[in-house]
Amino acid sequence: MIPVESEASSKDGVKIIYVAKENILQFLKEKKDEGFDYLLMITGIDYKDHLEVVYHLLSSKSGERLVVKAKTDGEIDSVTSLWKGANWHERETWDLLGIKFNGHPNLKRILLAEGWVGHPLRKDYPMDKKQYVNLKEDGDDTVSFEKKEGY
Amino acid sequence: MSDNILVTTLDEALRWGTGKSLWPFTFGLACCALEMMSAMGSDYDWARFGSDVFRDSPRHSDLMIVSGTVTKKMAPRIRRLYDQMAFPKFVISMGACASAGGPYVRGYSVVDGVDQVVPVDVYIYGCPPRPESLIKALKLLQDRIADGKVKH
């Protein structure tokens, strides 16, 4: 059994479990074996002094839901070995929040153009600093801070 | 050339013909694309106004309807599609997003207006504009083509 750091409850009555980030892969594997077969989403929250990774689980047999959270400073183990759907969710979390998933097969930006500077959903992302995207001949994107080099 | 009465009349006839046989490009970006499809659908049927079939290739079409938010990742692709269209070519900017960024203008990845990417002939307001607005824009564009006042 993986130790649980603390427990809480969300306003809609779903249990929230905090786990140490080293144990996250093992803990989610246990939960998956217990019947939580659905990984609905992976997301992150930027609390300025630390980041939090949030996993929403669902058991399609009992209909039970569970939220698992882990505090991190920017790195955590990938759960792509447990759920195939975790692949895109982790890429998105990396793209928008800059949380690195160790062991992810293809951790690249998914929504923004490759080469974008910064992670926009971080609270300290500079919204006034515009970036401009253009297209190379082979179809890949280029990103620059110069207005004349893109759109 | 314009002194020659025969050529000017021919030119006028050509412009009249161009306006009445616009071939729009099947190019949906976001929400407005659904209203564009409604305009093409049974109730509004904008084929009545001489803009008949939506073409699937930019090389077959001469009217680009930018229907939706232009993101930074998409903008260079829109430019490339525009460049691939054959002359004469016209652009309708449909809705608030394509015209000026709309509700997303404060965001980090949205171009504030498609006119920074391609030259626009007619802008339509609304979020999304109703199909009637699109038909009005089409009529407006036809008038402008007949007057020779288009950018391309």
Added chain:
Amino acid sequence: MQDKIVEVNFGPQHPSTHGVLRVKVKLDGEVIVDAQPVIGYLHRNAEKLSEMGYYPKAQIYVDRLDYAAALNMELGFVLSAEKLMDIQVPDRALWIRMMMVELNRIASHFIWLGTHGLDMGMLSPFFYCFREREKVFRILDEITGSRLLYNYFAIGGVYSDVTPKSLEMIKTWLSDFDKNLTEIENIFKKSYIYVARTRGTGKLSLDDTISYGVTGPMLRAAGKKWDLRKNRPYLHYDQINFDVPSQQAGDVYARMLVRIEEMHQSARIVAQVLEKLPAGDFYNKKYSKPMLVRIKATGESYIPTESPKGEFGIYLVGDGSAIPYRFRIRSPSFANLSAAPAMLIGYKIADMTATLSSMDPVFGEVDR
């Protein structure tokens, strides 16, 4: 053998991508050996912008997520926000919401059905579907004042009451809805070419479906009777009789059957709501709109709802201020589309448009 592999770029502009999807496909002859969807061409920072304004302001971005079913998106948001702020909703508003959501589901499935027909090379269903969809839109227009993006649900109720005229319109529309839908349905079912092209195409097994987090009609077409309206009832779905359609095959044809049956069931729900619609307030009088921007909230909430594409909900985290601290959208199309490689690899390139359109991706929601 290696040099026989051809790489083809599909999109981001293609008539059958329903928006701005790009797929990098590797072909061995006509067979797809690798397919990687590239998304993000409609990423319009809905999450960031929602985290920059008051709670009610986020609703316009929510509206524009799945623009084919804007009311279903709004429902996910208002339910989550009401739970976070502990706001009670009058009974009449709940019933109105339920009716509107089902009407919008029908409109959304009509768009899907029409464009799916186009992708399969059938032009006429498009016109039939848009004829029927306009009838729904006339009702929605009468009630909300808008055709596509409504901004109609408010935190604590709905913005305007349904009028007797609109209820009359719904009754007239319901009287021949099933007949008209069956007519369209038969175009698909009786077309030999359509059936031949879709049976056995784009199969996704139930295990893969669950592993990819796929929900909604695609899950039901793969053999699982799972509908949040039944399994975790919100609003008043527990007081309504309706069936959850499901199929075993998990292919494009099964998805078509499931969606069409869902439309019949939605009409059934609308008819029952009309009978049960109670009198009373349509919004919580304690919270007028200027009040709402002052409500501070703490904690977190996530209320899942069954949108036309699958499980949709908004994960809200409040930090005690009037602005959401974290606003995460659980979008069904995003998860559904991530399963695309599993559905495409091994099939012919000509099946690709069928499979992609059967997923019903809406890019406002995939890219957010």
